[in-house]
Amino acid sequence: MSILVDESTRIICQGITGKAGLFHTQNCRDYAAECGRNPAEVVVGGVTPGKGGTEIDGFPVFDTVEQAVAKTGANCTMIFVPPPFAADAIMEAADAGVGLIIAITEGIPVLDMVRARKFLEGYPESRLVGPNCPGVITPGVAKIGIMPGYIHNPGTVGLVSRSGTLTYEGVWQLGNEGMGQSTAVGIGGDPVNGTNFIDCLELFQADPGTDAILMMGEIGGNAEEQAAEYVKQHVTKPVAAFIAGRTAPPGKRMGHAGAIISGGSGTAAEKIKALEAAGIEVAESPADMGAAMKRAIEKAG
Amino acid sequence: MKIHEYQAKQLLAKAGVPVPKGIVAKTPDEAVAAFEELGGTIAVVKSQIHAGGRGKGRFKEEPEQPGVVLVRSADEARANAERMLGNTLVTIQTGDEGKQVNTLYVEQGLDIANELYLGCVVDREAGSPVLIVSSEGGMEIETVAHETPEKIHHIPFDADGGLPTFQAVKLAYRLGLPPNAVKSARKFLVKFARFVVDNDCSMAEINPLVVTGDGEMVALDAKVSFDENAMFRHQDFLELRDLSEENEAEIKAGAAGLSYVDLDGNIGCLVNGAGLAMSTMDLVQLHGGSPANFLDVGGGANVEQVTEAFRIILADDNVKAVLVNIFGGIMKCDVIVTALLEAYEKVGFTVPLVVRLEGTNVELARTMLAESGRDIVTATDLTDAAQKVVGSLSA
Numbered sequence: 001m002s003i004l005v006d007e008s009t010r011i012i013c014q015g016i017t018g019k020a021g022l023f024h025t026q027n028c029r030d031y032a033a034e035c036g037r038n039p040a041e042v043v044v045g046g047v048t049p050g051k052g053g054t055e056i057d058g059f060p061v062f063d064t065v066e067q068a069v070a071k072t073g074a075n076c077t078m079i080f081v082p083p084p085f086a087a088d089a090i091m092e093a094a095d096a097g098v099g100l101i102i103a104i105t106e107g108i109p110v111l112d113m114v115r116a117r118k119f120l121e122g123y124p125e126s127r128l129v130g131p132n133c134p135g136v137i138t139p140g141v142a143k144i145g146i147m148p149g150y151i152h153n154p155g156t157v158g159l160v161s162r163s164g165t166l167t168y169e170g171v172w173q174l175g176n177e178g179m180g181q182s183t184a185v186g187i188g189g190d191p192v193n194g195t196n197f198i199d200c201l202e203l204f205q206a207d208p209g210t211d212a213i214l215m216m217g218e219i220g221g222n223a224e225e226q227a228a229e230y231v232k233q234h235v236t237k238p239v240a241a242f243i244a245g246r247t248a249p250p251g252k253r254m255g256h257a258g259a260i261i262s263g264g265s266g267t268a269a270e271k272i273k274a275l276e277a278a279g280i281e282v283a284e285s286p287a288d289m290g291a292a293m294k295r296a297i298e299k300a301g
Numbered sequence: 302m303k304i305h306e307y308q309a310k311q312l313l314a315k316a317g318v319p320v321p322k323g324i325v326a327k328t329p330d331e332a333v334a335a336f337e338e339l340g341g342t343i344a345v346v347k348s349q350i351h352a353g354g355r356g357k358g359r360f361k362e363e364p365e366q367p368g369v370v371l372v373r374s375a376d377e378a379r380a381n382a383e384r385m386l387g388n389t390l391v392t393i394q395t396g397d398e399g400k401q402v403n404t405l406y407v408e409q410g411l412d413i414a415n416e417l418y419l420g421c422v423v424d425r426e427a428g429s430p431v432l433i434v435s436s437e438g439g440m441e442i443e444t445v446a447h448e449t450p451e452k453i454h455h456i457p458f459d460a461d462g463g464l465p466t467f468q469a470v471k472l473a474y475r476l477g478l479p480p481n482a483v484k485s486a487r488k489f490l491v492k493f494a495r496f497v498v499d500n501d502c503s504m505a506e507i508n509p510l511v512v513t514g515d516g517e518m519v520a521l522d523a524k525v526s527f528d529e530n531a532m533f534r535h536q537d538f539l540e541l542r543d544l545s546e547e548n549e550a551e552i553k554a555g556a557a558g559l560s561y562v563d564l565d566g567n568i569g570c571l572v573n574g575a576g577l578a579m580s581t582m583d584l585v586q587l588h589g590g591s592p593a594n595f596l597d598v599g600g601g602a603n604v605e606q607v608t609e610a611f612r613i614i615l616a617d618d619n620v621k622a623v624l625v626n627i628f629g630g631i632m633k634c635d636v637i638v639t640a641l642l643e644a645y646e647k648v649g650f651t652v653p654l655v656v657r658l659e660g661t662n663v664e665l666a667r668t669m670l671a672e673s674g675r676d677i678v679t680a681t682d683l684t685d686a687a688q689k690v691v692g693s694l695s696a
Contacts, residue, residue, distance in 0.1 A: 027631065084533050109531035110423050111501055114460050117428040146600070148630035148661055163576020164600075165628045169683075172628070172659060189575060191425045218576055221425045244579040247564075247586045248595070255560040255575025255597040257530065258425070263443040268583075285587050286580035287683035 001209025002138040002183040003158065003200070004100060004129070005076070009042070009142050012074040012098075014065065014081050014089045016046025017056055021080035024104070024146050026057060028078070031149035035140050042142050044072035065089075065096035076100040078135065078144045086131060087112035094123040101194070102144050103131035110257065113192040120194070128194025132256065134164040134186035145186065147171075155180020157293060158204035160197055161216035162189050162223075162256070166244060166286070170216055173290025182210040189256025191220070197227035205235050212238045212300075214293045215280075217271060219245035220259045224271040228278040238296040240281040242289045243268045302527045304541045305349045307406040309505075309523035316496040318489060319519045323408035325349075332382035333375045335407035343410040346370050346381050348390050350400040351546045353524065358392030360384065361399055368392060368402070371410065378407070403545065411519060415512040417476060418442055419490075419520075421497045421505045424457060432456040432464065432494060436476050438509030464494035481516030489518040500538075501531035550594075550613050557609040559598055566591030568690055569614035569623040569652075571607070573598050573632065581626045581683075588687035590694070593620045600632055607637075608644035615648060624690040625656040626683070634658045634666035642673050653678060653693035657686035 011028060015021040025043060032042035045060040045068055052063030062068035065077065077098045081089040086105040093101045108131050120128055129136055135145010140154035146164070151171050157179050161167040167186055174181065185200050187193055197215060204210045213235070217224040224243060231239050246268040248254050250261040261267050275282050281299065283292035310320040324335035326346075336344050348355050348368040355368035363384040372378045382405055391399035416438025424431040435453045437445045445452055454475060458464040469490035473483045489510075497505045506524040513519060527538055544552060554561030560575065564582070568590045572578035575597045582592035594617070598610050614620055627637050641656065657680040658666050670679055678693070680686035 024631075083530060107530045109501055109534075110503065110528050111430070111460050111498060111531065114423060114428055114430065118459070146631060151630075151660065161576070163574065165572075165574025165630065166576030166580055168628045168630050168660065169577060169580075192423060192428050216576070218579060223425070226426075242580075244576050244583065247582040247592055248579060249562070249564065252562045252595075254562060254579050254595050259575060259579065263446070285684065286577075286584050287687075 001207055002141065003203040003207050003210070004183060004185065005136050005138040005142050005144060007141060009076050009100070009144070010072065010074045011043045011076045011078060011142070011144055012065070012068045012072065013046040014077050014079045014093065015048065016059060016061060017048040017051055018080055021046070022056060024080065025059060025078070027149070028143055031143045034149065035142070044074050065092050065098060069096045069098060074098065076144060077102065079103040079105055081105060083107040083109070087116040090116045090128060091119045094120055094126040097125070099125060100127055100129070102129045102133070102135050103194070104133065104135060104146060106132040108132070108190065110190070110192055113190065117192060117194065129185060130188040130193060132190045133188030134167060136183065136185050137181070138183045139181050147184070147186070151175065152184065153180030156182055156209060156211040158182050158200070158207065158210040158213045159184040160200035160213070161186055162218050162258070163216055163244065166216055169286065170214060170242070170289045174214070174293060177290040177294050179290070179293065182207060189258050191258040197223050198230045201227060201230055201235055205237060210237065212293060212297050214289065215239060215241040216289070217241065217243045218256065218259050219243070219248050219254065219261050219268050220266045222266065225274040228274040228280060231280060232278040238281070238300040240283065240289070240292040240296040241275045242283040242286060242292070243271045243275070244286070302529055302532070302538070302542060303351045303546065304525055305351065305404065305543065306347065306523050307349055307404070308541045309525035310520065312500065312525070313496060313520055313523055316499070317492045318496055319517060320523070321408045321411055321519055321521065323406050326382065326405045326407050327386070327403065329379045329382040329386065332405055332407055333379050336372065336375050336378040339407065339409045341375065343371065343373050344378065345408045345410060346372055346378060346385070347406045347408060348385055348402040349404040349406055350390055350395070350402060351543070352392050352394035352400055354392035354394050355390065358390050358395070361389040361391060363388055400546070411511060411521070412514040413511045414514050415478060416509040417511070418445070419493065419507040419510040421494065421502065423503070427457050429457045430460055430494070430497060432458065432490070434472055434476065438511065442508070458494055460498050463498070464491050466491060478512055479516060482512045482518060485516055485518045486512070501528045501535060502526065503528040550616065553609070554596070554613055557606055559596060559606060559610055559613070561613060562595040563617070564592050564594050565619070566593045567619045567621040567694070569593045569617065569620040570626065571596050571598060571610050571614060571623065572626045573600065573628065577626065577628060581624065584683055584687045585624065585690065588691045590687070590691040593617055604640040604643045607640040608647050611644050611648040615652070620652060622653045622655065622690050622693045624686060625654065626686060627658050629658065629660035629662065629666070633662040634660055635662045635669060638666040638669045642669070642675065645675055645677070653690070655680055655686055655690040655693065657683065
């Protein structure tokens with residue numbers, strides 16, 4: 001079992017004719033094949049306005065998401081559209097009835113995301129993951145995004161993270177401890193995003209295939225504090241966490257648009273305090289994430 | 302991207318938000334001319350730097366001279382301008398090194414009845430812009446939030462719909478403004494909210510926001526920064542950028558497509574990915590070291606970028622060792638090592654270099670490093686890397 005992505009997920013790529021879009025769509029298809037699935041039923045096509053009716057490396061290309069959904073039965077989209085047009089692409093996907101919208105694009109203006117999120121309120125059947133995220137992977141089933149598939153193993157740890165390469169690091173460490181993932185979700189490094197920690201915690205708690213949860217947060221905002229409160233109230237599965245940015249200075253954006261300590265709030269210390277108060281096993285060092293997950297599981301018996 | 306007060310006020314005025322009459326002065330003569338132009342009786346001379354706390358700030362070269370000063374004669378305007386221009390203003394926000402003042406803004410004096418605070422940011426949780434207003438003008442909003450949170454009003458508004466008029470009127474009454482000021486406040490707040498959205502401000506702060514004796518609401522100060530992701534639709538704002546206000550290494554890094562933040566430590570860090578880069582800084586500190594920078598080379602990490610990254614790190618005299626931490630995913634480790642070795646040759650290393658690699662093709666990459674014959678220390682995991690780079694300082 002898993003969350004968000006399973007055997008029924010049929011993927012299109014918005015922005016498939018761009019270099020990154022095509023490269024990663026091919027990678028997602030290869031991963032499906034490596035999982036022993038029929039890749040043509042997992043990654044079903046792509047969208048680039050003006051290039052409808054053509055084919056690129058075997059993928060049918062459509063002018064609109066609506067057409068792609070009608071022709072392929074896609075229920076998931078991976079967005080590689082450039083930043084000025086990406087929020088519009090998100091709204092188009094929701095309008096076409098796509099249930100899972102994964103926005104990889106980095107650099108979308110924050111007010112564009114404000115507008116897109118408001119628009120999505122009218123489409124409760126659609127879920128946005130990202131933007132500025134590595135995507136979602138259910139190991140052994142399908143990956144939608146830019147993560148290296150082979151480092152993941154099927155397993156029972158649900159992983160949710162604001163980061164990219166740090167997530168791979170966490171996955172790697174879990175592997176070294178003999179643990180795999182039910183699903184790994186990158187929720188992205190932007191201040192205004194779709195899916196948040198609490199959404200994933202709720203899904204992982206309800207998923208019979210998930211036995212434990214690893215959360216990877218960072219400085220900025222208070223999503224981790226809220227997640228800690230949610231864990232205290234609603235999550236019975238063991239949870240471990242790591243927060244990046246203990247050494248980050250205030251007022252400086254650390255790469256991610258959302259990773260900034262402003263007005264003295266959003267510090268790593270505050271987040272770690274809240275997580276520990278909720279009984280979450282917090283890894284002190286980034287080298288300790290896998291081991292922290294193991295400790296949390298052992299503590300829970 | 303931050304801009305100066307006078308630039309923010311020019312933009313506000315263009316958007317119909319009232320600001321005091323003011324004139325930019327870059328020489329003492331210009332300051333005197335500005336004083337005369339503004340009526341020749343009273344004016345405020347304000348240092349233009351990006352940091353706040355200017356009124357309480359003092360100059361390194363002129364320890365008695367404040368960064369903002371009220372003047373009542375042309376001679377006073379000239380004397381103050383002479384003590385300010387070209388000198389270094391140290392405020393609570395500049396750090397000890399201070400900021401050189403190259404521009405002054407000379408403004409008309411106002412008859413002030415009320416001082417308030419007004420700010421606007423995008424609230425992450427609500428996913429909407431929100432006005433923040435407090436009756437405590439001139440005070441840091443963080444201090445007010447801490448000591449008297451009941452004095453702060455949060456008004457979220459729709460990005461496209463703008464601030465509804467009733468919200469502005471409600472705020473005016475909540476703040477206890479004099480009745481003759483309500484109409485002016487209503488216009489001000491609605492236009493200010495529109496200004497923030499139309500210009501993709503990531504932050505806009507008017508502190509203090511004042512009401513004059515005749516009931517006019519005016520922006521006495523203005524601090525504005527823009528969402529850099531939205532610059533493609535505001536190309537004209539690029540002219541407002543003042544490079545002398547920014548860190549030289551950060552400017553270079555930005556031009557090379559690298560994400561870099563200068564820090565005080567002595568261990569340079571080169572990492573792929575923002576989260577991992579932050580974690581690497583944390584790791585260094587956890588093992589008794591001190592990071593000299595945050596540096597994310599991004600997903601591509603080609604020879605040019607890695608070379609530039611090394612150059613930027615090594616240009617910092619504080620750097621006594623460098624740690625490279627790469628988790629190769631789609632970007633394979635051997636490709637990164639090829640770039641690393643080429644960059645290493647080009648740059649000419651004089652301090653210890655510790656490299657930690659993990660991920661795709663890591664074995665091949667480690668062999669390449671080992672066979673390169675270069676004086677590069679390889680690490681097996683994160684902890685090993687941190688210990689080796691911190692250890693290299695005492696070796």
